[in-house]
Amino acid sequence: KNEVEQSPQNLTAQEGEFITINCSYSVGISALHWLQQHPGGGIVSLFMLSSGKKKHGRLIATINIQEKHSSLHITASHPRDSAVYICAVRNTGDFGNEKLTFGTGTRLTIIP
Amino acid sequence: NAGVTQTPKFQVLKTGQSMTLQCAQDMNHEYMSWYRQDPGMGLRLIHYSVGAGITDQGEVPNGYNVSRSTTEDFPLRLLSAAPSQTSVYFCASSQSPAQETQYFGPGTRLLVL
Numbered sequence: 001k002n003e004v005e006q007s008p009q010n011l012t013a014q015e016g017e018f019i020t021i022n023c024s025y026s027v028g029i030s031a032l033h034w035l036q037q038h039p040g041g042g043i044v045s046l047f048m049l050s051s052g053k054k055k056h057g058r059l060i061a062t063i064n065i066q067e068k069h070s071s072l073h074i075t076a077s078h079p080r081d082s083a084v085y086i087c088a089v090r091n092t093g094d095f096g097n098e099k100l101t102f103g104t105g106t107r108l109t110i111i112p
Numbered sequence: 113n114a115g116v117t118q119t120p121k122f123q124v125l126k127t128g129q130s131m132t133l134q135c136a137q138d139m140n141h142e143y144m145s146w147y148r149q150d151p152g153m154g155l156r157l158i159h160y161s162v163g164a165g166i167t168d169q170g171e172v173p174n175g176y177n178v179s180r181s182t183t184e185d186f187p188l189r190l191l192s193a194a195p196s197q198t199s200v201y202f203c204a205s206s207q208s209p210a211q212e213t214q215y216f217g218p219g220t221r222l223l224v225l
Contacts, residue, residue: 004154033214035214035216041200041218041219042216042218042219043202043204043216043219044216045213045214045215045216048213048214086154086155088154088155099145099157099160099170100145100155100157100214101154101157102147102154102155102156103154104152104153104154105154
């Protein structure tokens with residue numbers, strides 16, 4: 001069973017700061033997802049990575065397959081970025097996203 | 113498209129009662145899953161389906177049943193509710209093979225007394 005760990009568990013920062021959230025996993029994977037859970041509870045998919053780096057607006061996700069580690073970066077953070085960020089992995093041999101393994105999430109609070 | 117819809121949004125049950133949590137998607141997705149989210153824990157997979165007529169157990173299937181008679185619907189049945197099933201339940205869907213985006217429903221908050 002893949003163990004997915006995120007750090008930090010909680011992060012509070014000032015508006016404008018550069019944010020980094022980390023995710024590590026124990027067993028080789030075929031893909032890694034970053035998700036955002038809004039304060040109201042809704043979950044939105046941000047990225048799916050199998051190698052390298054992806055960028056969407058102020059969000060950047062990277063993955064190092066050899067080190068079994070991924071990071072999510074937020075540039076020029078804004079209070080609307082306040083949410084729980086969740087990492088999830090798809091195990092090697094699984095061809096779909098129907099049985100992901102999730103981390104416990106990082107709660108990010110951006111103070112104006 | 114409505115995306116993934118779940119009903120009800122909130123439910124209170126007494127121990128021993130049964131109920132069905134509804135999940136539907138209008139995106140013609142093959143893959144659908146049920147997760148539960150508990151404080152301090154990541155989402156955990158209850159059951160999943162890779163297409164109509166095909167279901168399988170996830171990490172925490174005990175006390176739950178599913179069926180997938182159509183591509184659109186994937187109901188989750190609690191056979192005899194227990195306080196340990198108090199949780200927030202999320203339904204998710206995605207296209208096969210692995211699509212970039214995993215779509216989640218808004219969640220059902222269940223309280224079992």
